[in-house]
Amino acid sequence: MSKAIKKAIEAPRGYHYFHILEGFFVASHKHYGETLHGHNFRCRVKLRLDRTEFNCACFSQVIRGLDYQHLNRIPYFRKFTPSTEHIARYIAESMASLGCQAFEVEVFETDGCSGGVTICGS
């Protein structure tokens, strides 16, 4: 049996570590007077950490829930139009409800077009 045990390392005073997770989902939406259309959305989440050891299944769970959906049919997007900023906020809030606090979420409709949120106090 290996005695190599991976130990988490606390961030030094004045520092935070971070992890970046990326995921993809295919979905359609209709917002701001545009016609119904779809994207291969890309999502990038930054998590601020106090220690190096980290394991998060929340992000992939939330992304899976958006894959192959028409976003306007998700109750959240009946209240907030499914723009990239609101999709990012939905992802952040969904992850938080699963116990994982994101620091920043960015959603890309294309390589050159994204929107997102930074979560204050995380």
Ligand SMILES: [Zn+2]
């Ligand atoms: Zn779009």
